[in-house]
Amino acid sequence: SYELTQPPSVSVSPGQTARITCSGDALPKQYGYWYQQKPGQAPILVMFKDKQRPSGIPERFSGSSSGTTVTLTISGVQAEDEADYFCQSVDISASSVLFGGGTKLTVL
């Protein structure tokens, strides 16, 4: 079965650019999706179909895809962006959803 691999943590200073990667063999065939989760809250969708931003998500959030890796980029990071970020894809042959292990973004 497929797995999605994320770095456990990423740290950036305010105003810098944060890049969070997600790698997996499913990704060349299926889209990647990203969720932001703050402590005590439900996740929210911040990117879908690799690089599409839902309404209400700030423009500083962007997504890209290359081969077996999808990347969530946050430009001009703000303190409020500190959260856990989870990538997600689909194993279509198993009709199932995959989550990455999550990345804790720390804004220094």
Added chain:
Amino acid sequence: QVQLVQSGAEVKKPGASVKISCKTSGFSFSAYAIHWVRQAPGQGLEWMGWINTGNGNTKYSQRFQDRVTFTRDASATTAYMELSGLRSDDTAVYFCAKDPHNNRPYYLDYWGQGTLVTVSS
């Protein structure tokens, strides 16, 4: 607006069952799948499965295959998740989430607020 409102926190003893509800509004219930995801304390997201709210077909993660049941009541626009044979490691927050499709899994565009289930003797 789209809303998914889950039932309240539960405390259960080992071996018991728990049934969580997910009351939806703001969209056509039978047109979009509902997924169930759980998160143990301090851990990541774990997908449990999904239900096609139109025909009731389900797909369960192998990890929960023999212990979980998803149902729905279209007239009440509510989805349900029942987990049996509870163990201490089932202590987690359980989320329902809507998929923008119904015939195959895609992604989770709206989430419920979560329901804490504590399993303790």
